[in-house]
Amino acid sequence: MSFEFRVPGFEFMQTYHPITWLIWLLAATLPALLTRNPLYLTLLLLASGVTYMALERRSPAARSWSAFVKLGVVLLLFAVPSNALTAHQGRLVLFRLPESWPIIGGPITGEAMLYGLSSGLSLLTLLLIFATFNSAVDQARLLRMTPPYLYQAGVIAAIAVAFVPQMMIAAQEIREAQRIRGHRFRGLRDLLPLFMPLLTTGLERAIALAESMEARGFGDIPAAPSRRQTLYRAGTLVSLLALACGAFGSSYFPARRTLSVGLMTAAGMGLLLIFWMQGRGVRRTRYMRWYWRRQDTVVSLICGGVAFVLLAMWLARRETLLYYPYPPFSPWPDFQPLLGLALALLALPGLLLPGTEKAAEQKAKEQSDYSIP
């Protein structure tokens, strides 16, 4: 079996520019991390769900990510009863279990259920957002977007990130092959004919990867690093150390925060300078051009606006995003219609995607249009 770096079937088709997807990811992740309000989370879940469903037909990677989405649903179904059984707080008492039962004994309250629901929802929403992003932008594109100074680390990270979806695809292929041979998967014992080929495939793939990387000169240690490289390494080490010292000092000696913040700023600037100087030496060529279409402009502007609104809300009026059902607070979440509208706008990339025929045309056009910018 040959090593394929790219997920098969997702070669030359572009939905949006990867930068557009990055802006969408930022705009969708911000509210998922900033609020626990179940109403906002539900809207966000629906919006990213629409986008995910629109992408699903285009990318086989989406199919492998659907397993994670299912995992998120299971977690949500688990979070509500488990929180309700363990956190016996609140005023909306639904029923009572005997006090003598360990852990689960006591009043079962609506607040605990609501809190479990909001926790599960935020987890599921985050999973769905990242599933959507990963279906839209494969790791090859992500690697291309890494800044030059992170080139080597970017390659390694891209390979690592590609591991899970590749394994899922391989498992699917092996499963299909075994089914054709008449094997049926019923219990745990029937999974052995699935796991053995998966393991050997994974090993084979790893060896092939190592060989191909070695052939390309990766991991090759020069006999003596140049003086400039030594300087860069030493500078990186010193800056990182200063950064760590500053972080430690700012939390443990709050009286001298200005000193530690200054140290951290200087270290960060030094790191950026070193990275920039290192990046100057890396030359890259582009194989294919990425197109920036009108939809990209529209989606980027709107998603950027949503992210800005959320950040401003969080900085200026944080209490509107907060949700905490337990007393002395109200278990009923507040809902700001404008904020909800902003979150619903995150479904836009899914709605503005061109239809299937159009996408096929575009694919043909783009394939005949190789160019090196």
Place this chain on the structure above:
Amino acid sequence: MPTLGYGRKPTYRAWLAVVLGLFLLLGLAVHPGYAAGGRAGLVVQFGNGSLWAGCVAFDRETLSSEELLQRSGLNLVLDYSYGLGGAVCKIEGDGCDFPLQDCFCQCQGLDCRYWAYYHLLPDGTWEYSQVGASSYAVHDGDVEGWAWGPGDYGVSGMQPPIYTFEQLCPLPTDTPTPTPIPSTPTATPTNRSRPTATPSLTFTPWPTVTPTPIPPTATPTPAVEPPQVAFSVEPQTIVRGECVTLRWDVAGALAVYWDDGAGEQGVIGQEERQVCPMASQSYTLRVVQAGREERHRVSVTVLEPTAPQAPPASTPEVTPMATTALPTSTLVPIQTAEVFPPTPTSEEPLEPAPLPSPTPGPAVGPLSTATPTAAPPALPSTTPQKEAMALAVLPPRSNNAGSGKAAQAMIAPVVTQAAPRLRPAQLLGYATFTFLAAALCGAGATVLWRRR
């Protein structure tokens, strides 16, 4: 092979039955009796050195320490977001406003302030609790301590002053044994034993006590200062159908009972109560201290509605026993209070004298942010000696203590609040939410339809 599947199922079922049966047995075995009740002491020391100490009664064999705190009536903020119990973020004014701030917002880095939690050991020392407030079961006779302050997560952190259970929860008998409360937080262990063999203890009223500034390390004096009581009614004369406001503010007492003629009732030291009597009536406040008690009475004159707005001929009768009708501006409706040493300016003779006006020293110090504008000027926090104030939520002293009804009345009121209702603005928001969610679902359906 379906036979394999059928062959497995009964074993699963059997295991399930065994597990469920064991669980039920466990539940039956540990099931406690609900008849027993109990009392537990609670000592809370705040950041400025003031203290809340009291006795909380409960109707079960055990109670979680968190419930004990809630039943004390103190304002709490707890963080339940980790499941399996809550973390105490704030008690009254000290601590962190949890959802806006981190629960341990003042414990980041070396400068760490938090609510340290202790149990009183039988030998009279505090033990730093190894579990959280929700996980600890309080039994009858326990004393729980909370202290706000710098701690290093262990035994050497800030500790509350030591009170024994007998000091906090004296038996409601007619002949209480004198149990002096140690006046300094750093009391030596020898003071914790009840000095039963001190019959010569004299109770000198507080104005005569010389205000010698006792250094904090001095051994506590066995003298018990009489309580400072402010009990007032406003207005003293009403037309039938109107209501009056009764306020009391008691410091330095072990227990306070309120009697409106219908029966005695244990209350906390500071309260404001509205009553609407239909006829002239007097209200009595019985203040119990170790070894003595005082009765304070105020009366309300109720006029007939037909009577004109003539001023009443008789001023409200004041019993010579003890009535302190204070100007209302001196009453501070705060939850906790400190008692400061008396100043030498007050030279009134014995017995509950009317409290001086707010300008001199002995007054109830403002503590929390809820202090109204009419509060007395804030006293410097470096007052040489602060006597702890003991509040008690005690059962009413009734003769038929054995009956079931009395046992019911003994229970401290559980802080139960009704769940807040939905506001109209919220309903409007929910309508918008439903609309937006429906629109998104429609968009999803469109996307699915286009896919085909």
